[in-house]
Amino acid sequence: MELREAVRKRPGMYVGGTDGFGVAQLVLEVLSNAVDQHLVGRCHRIDLRVDADGSVTIDDDGPGIRTGAVDGMPPLVERLTKNPQRPTADGHRPHVHVGRLGAGLSVVNVLCERFELMTVREGIESSVAFEQGILVSPLDERAVKRASGTRVRFRADPAIFDDTYPEMQVVSSRIDDLSFVAPRLAIGVSRAGVPLAGIVERVEKLQRRGTIGPVAHHRGRYGNELVPIDVEIALSWSDVSHEPAILSFVNLERTHEHGQHVLGMRDALRAGFGRARWEVVARGLLAVVSVVLDDVILGSPTRERLDSPASRPAVAAASG
Incomplete structure (x- = not known):
């Protein structure tokens, strides 16, 4: 069974549920990749934004993600749609699971209504987009004069999740933990508007x-x-x-x-x-x-x- 079919058929096995807790695991999984870069001194700031409709944007100032084949790893698009051969999108080490389940970015991708990744590495900006795990905007690359870093923007698929807004208590609690164990990593969190008035x-x-x-x-x-x-x-x-x-x-x-x-x-x-x-x-x-x-x-x-x-x-x- 292909990864997309398996994950969308039984999402709870991968992210722990189809409520806000499950959506929080998607957030933490994306966050993990940026935290990894901090562990090796390559990332110093992460910004997390949650919009009122549950759309999540995570920016980091790390070195960017390699998009081509890396040490036997397939190109980025394949890494975001296939069963992961290694814990991370580009094979970097060490790796930490910020969330409980360690699902991987490919699982996040196929559980999202839309998943966009933009990364700048060594002067090259690469961007790609998926909907429900299906490629809709092929990998596009161009030269830029901007600092390196990665942005991932996604929204949990309402066809899968009962609630597409992440349970912020889960996310905030983990970020609080990180503030103690990784004091040199700055993590900013913002929530647009007042998504839930009651x-x-x-x-x-x-x-x-x-x-x-x-x-x-x-x-x-x-x-x-x-x-x-x-x-x-x-x-x-x-x-x-x-x-x-x-x-x-x-x-x-x-x-x-x-x-x-x-x-x-x-x-x-x-x-x-x-x-x-x-x-x-x-x-x-x-x-x-x-x-x-x-x-x-x-x-x-x-x-x-x-x-x-x-x-x-x-x-x-x-x-x-």
């Missing part, structure tokens, strides 16, 4: 064609005076049959494995649909559930599931 807007970003009605939204305080629980929930449905897209948070942190707060929403929605099976209720569901509480109990080995029992009835009450 969870209603987040659900709207999840919406696909055929959305049924406006986004339902509620915010309130539940529990009691001793153990208050702030709950916010927004949800909608699409009549296009697909798996539910649910994002859940506790104290502003993503709970990738959901937990009691999502079960509370599930309880209320099933009750509202006459105790219908969850598979029926959840078809086309687009939801964001957020709780804030003092007594946070996290379960699972990765601590990404909320086990605090009081959150379940609180969210059920908010969702009813």
Whole structure:
């Protein structure tokens, strides 16, 4: 099976999911190549920009990427579309995986709606562009009088990802780590506009064609005076049959494995649909559930599931 077909068929195997966490892994994978150059003293600054639509631009002041065959490595276009023979686009060492999964630029490329790479090396500017991993702008090279460096611009493919905006907490956390272990590397991060004004807007970003009605939204305080629980929930449905897209948070942190707060929403929605099976209720569901509480109990080995029992009835009450 070709790389493109394999990755697009099972993206979660390569980037860990099809939500904002998976998109964050794309960002970190591109970032890795610039960090590698810093390790050998060839890169001193990286600039990361995220636009409101989830488009990501990463610039570095490194030496640029070789575009021809390198020490047995095929030309750049082939390296961006085939199974990687080595961990990096041009075979450089050492290599560090900034993200958890170490997927490689070829995987990033095939999971993007559009992927553009422009690099300047030894006075030659080279640029190439792909859409869904398919070459749309062949490699173009020309002489320039500019400093070396590389720019990669991409946007996760909405045909693959439920949310094309990277989970910035994941990205920011890793960059914070790098600021300690690589203090001489300057990393600038900017976010254009205000991409998400609240969870209603987040659900709207999840919406696909055929959305049924406006986004339902509620915010309130539940529990009691001793153990208050702030709950916010927004949800909608699409009549296009697909798996539910649910994002859940506790104290502003993503709970990738959901937990009691999502079960509370599930309880209320099933009750509202006459105790219908969850598979029926959840078809086309687009939801964001957020709780804030003092007594946070996290379960699972990765601590990404909320086990605090009081959150379940609180969210059920908010969702009813």
